Amino acid sequence: MTEISRRTLIAGVTATAATAAFGSMLISPSALIAQPSPVAIDPDATARLQFKAVSGALTGIHPDVLVPNVDPFGTNVEIFAKADVADTNTLRTILSKFSGSPGSPPKTVAQILAEDTKDESAKFLIRSIILAWYLGAWYAPQDLRKNFYGDKDPQHSYHSTRRYSQEVLIPHVVISPNAYTNSVVWRVAQAHPMGWSNLQFGYWGQEPPELEMFTKPLK
Amino acid sequence: MTLNRIGAKFIGSLAIIMFLCSVTLTKGRAAGQAGQQSGAEKFKPPVCPDLSFEGFDTIKFAKITALQPNGISGLPCDAEAENGMNDARSLQHGFDYYSWLTFLALNSPANGAAIGPDAPTVWETYKQLPDVMLPNGKAPEGWVVSEKDPLVGANKQVPLTGCPDSEGKMIIHMDMEETYNEPFKSGPLFDQNGNYAVFVIFTNEAMFEYIDHNALYNLEGQEGFKDEVDFPNGSDGKAKGHPETTVGAIMIKASWKLMGPSDIAKPKYHIINGLLYRGPKSCIPVKLGLIGFHVGHKTVTRQQWIWTTFEHHDNVPTEEEVKNHVPEARVANENGNPYSFYKPACNESDCPVNQTPDGSWEPDNLGWNPFPKNPTFKSQIVRTGIHTKFNDSGTTTLEDDVKRLNDVFHKQITGTVWANYDLVTTQWPSGFPCAGKKSPGKLPDPSCTPFPTFLANSTLETFSQPLQRSEAGDRAPGVPLATSSCISCHNNATTKPTHNNARTIAMRSDFTYILEKAHSTHESAKENNK
Numbered sequence: 001m002t003e004i005s006r007r008t009l010i011a012g013v014t015a016t017a018a019t020a021a022f023g024s025m026l027i028s029p030s031a032l033i034a035q036p037s038p039v040a041i042d043p044d045a046t047a048r049l050q051f052k053a054v055s056g057a058l059t060g061i062h063p064d065v066l067v068p069n070v071d072p073f074g075t076n077v078e079i080f081a082k083a084d085v086a087d088t089n090t091l092r093t094i095l096s097k098f099s100g101s102p103g104s105p106p107k108t109v110a111q112i113l114a115e116d117t118k119d120e121s122a123k124f125l126i127r128s129i130i131l132a133w134y135l136g137a138w139y140a141p142q143d144l145r146k147n148f149y150g151d152k153d154p155q156h157s158y159h160s161t162r163r164y165s166q167e168v169l170i171p172h173v174v175i176s177p178n179a180y181t182n183s184v185v186w187r188v189a190q191a192h193p194m195g196w197s198n199l200q201f202g203y204w205g206q207e208p209p210e211l212e213m214f215t216k217p218l219k
Numbered sequence: 220m221t222l223n224r225i226g227a228k229f230i231g232s233l234a235i236i237m238f239l240c241s242v243t244l245t246k247g248r249a250a251g252q253a254g255q256q257s258g259a260e261k262f263k264p265p266v267c268p269d270l271s272f273e274g275f276d277t278i279k280f281a282k283i284t285a286l287q288p289n290g291i292s293g294l295p296c297d298a299e300a301e302n303g304m305n306d307a308r309s310l311q312h313g314f315d316y317y318s319w320l321t322f323l324a325l326n327s328p329a330n331g332a333a334i335g336p337d338a339p340t341v342w343e344t345y346k347q348l349p350d351v352m353l354p355n356g357k358a359p360e361g362w363v364v365s366e367k368d369p370l371v372g373a374n375k376q377v378p379l380t381g382c383p384d385s386e387g388k389m390i391i392h393m394d395m396e397e398t399y400n401e402p403f404k405s406g407p408l409f410d411q412n413g414n415y416a417v418f419v420i421f422t423n424e425a426m427f428e429y430i431d432h433n434a435l436y437n438l439e440g441q442e443g444f445k446d447e448v449d450f451p452n453g454s455d456g457k458a459k460g461h462p463e464t465t466v467g468a469i470m471i472k473a474s475w476k477l478m479g480p481s482d483i484a485k486p487k488y489h490i491i492n493g494l495l496y497r498g499p500k501s502c503i504p505v506k507l508g509l510i511g512f513h514v515g516h517k518t519v520t521r522q523q524w525i526w527t528t529f530e531h532h533d534n535v536p537t538e539e540e541v542k543n544h545v546p547e548a549r550v551a552n553e554n555g556n557p558y559s560f561y562k563p564a565c566n567e568s569d570c571p572v573n574q575t576p577d578g579s580w581e582p583d584n585l586g587w588n589p590f591p592k593n594p595t596f597k598s599q600i601v602r603t604g605i606h607t608k609f610n611d612s613g614t615t616t617l618e619d620d621v622k623r624l625n626d627v628f629h630k631q632i633t634g635t636v637w638a639n640y641d642l643v644t645t646q647w648p649s650g651f652p653c654a655g656k657k658s659p660g661k662l663p664d665p666s667c668t669p670f671p672t673f674l675a676n677s678t679l680e681t682f683s684q685p686l687q688r689s690e691a692g693d694r695a696p697g698v699p700l701a702t703s704s705c706i707s708c709h710n711n712a713t714t715k716p717t718h719n720n721a722r723t724i725a726m727r728s729d730f731t732y733i734l735e736k737a738h739s740t741h742e743s744a745k746e747n748n749k
Contacts, residue, residue: 070668072649190663198710200711
């Protein structure tokens, strides 16, 4: 019997939660990226702002929470770089469709996925991005593809190639200490990683702040 | 309610108001940030200076110097971004500009003159920690205002047995571990003469009055305090809903070096007279030179406080300077070692970098006396950090920009000892509107994302500086909750914990560790000395 690791379980749960969340995202994509950019000279500056907006839709967390105005951790930059290296063409296509352009109105993530019938590259890159935000770890799209197809596609399945493994893990790498400690899974659990917390003395004896305070900008 | 009772209440209220008015007039509270007597025209009420500025090259120094007729003494009541922009770089510039104005205001002569010739400063007339948290939890003396020019220690040093004639001298309490051991007991810092660097903590009037009024100066008072600790805010009148202008709570931590004859001969330091108090049997006059200067300032828009840190240019070299052999060049050019805590051209085995000495760190156990003939240990310190980029299109780092600002201000005060002090930088809570929320303890991130993430002064957080570049590489330059960060550290501050009374636990203390130093009215003399 296949054992499921804690991380694999969390990955599955968060991917499901995020998929549900982006479907109900009400903020328009254009509103998310309509901000003054202090980084206009940087060739990837616009792409990163688009990535911020896409990430908000994918995770269900407000983009300004994921990428605050002053962002000392730069998680957005790190995850964008991972996705760009993994599959730059697919990433740019997703960003382009999501933000839209004159003559080509913005599309939702659901619409983008619906068009992703050829090789499902958008589907698995999107999963990688969701997992990166939620877990602070990078799961390569091709590894997620292998894991997804399992026995249906023996040639690409971890289940077939690692049949006798004690624990079936999808290969992944923690993006950075900051990406891990600030990852979204802690926010949606109203919790913090072991050994690191910004909460003040006595928090353990009190109810955590409301969930919305973790997922939306403070008013 | 009967008429008599209403009348009695009215008369009672009137009496209280009259009493408060008389206290205010008597104590000259309107004298402002220096807590000085307002009788003379030269002492003005606090004025929050207009901080708006457009950039480093267009700072209007005439405006700064005109803040008060007698010189640069306008203490900022809050900070503003450069050009009103909200990107990280513009905000950082605004905070660093605020820090320089704060440094100049607090280090202006206490007698109201313009900053220039070295003289006792405004902040040195504030209250020192041991004069607030007294043995046996006694109430501190009220805020003292001086009819004449305020002196160091004017406010009001508790007389110590064996330490007479302290007027005009800052008492250095070597009987307190915090005076020579750095935060989290990470170790003492020794200069190249084999002397301890020593540390002092001061509060301004607003902060002291809050402690005094709420009886937070002893354990019993803290136990009886049922509200959330919430020190007064600074406010420049510009924040929405806060038209008031007031300085708010300020705390200062400074580090000193014991000055030898060669230090005094070269007037590069702010120097005052001090008394090195080591108990009733030892109180030694010393000359103290300022080497490090922290300011924490609570404002209405920065509930996590604004954290400024300066240090003397000759404390230590930076990591890059060592790599580029700057220390050796300075030795050649300046006919001797200019650094207080670094020996150039000393190899790693003889002079291990950023290390504490082995064994006991207590002066008595070490048999230490000022200027020991054969120092057993001399610190070899290199400044590391800040290693912060802005993630924008600019090509300069935070360090580059601070250096530029330092150069601009140094030119304005050239020829004074103050031109030898460098702003390291300013740490501030970057989350908005998070940083303006009262009761930050109830937020998901009470620290509101400090920026830069790490910040250390080489004399005050010597052993928890950011990682050296060679260690950090492309990684983050520090370890959360281990590498020095003003806000993240003070985010954990509480009142004094008690193990004797199960019904009372320590509570959040609004980003200050000062309240932890309170004593109990029931403590024995032995416990009070802990």
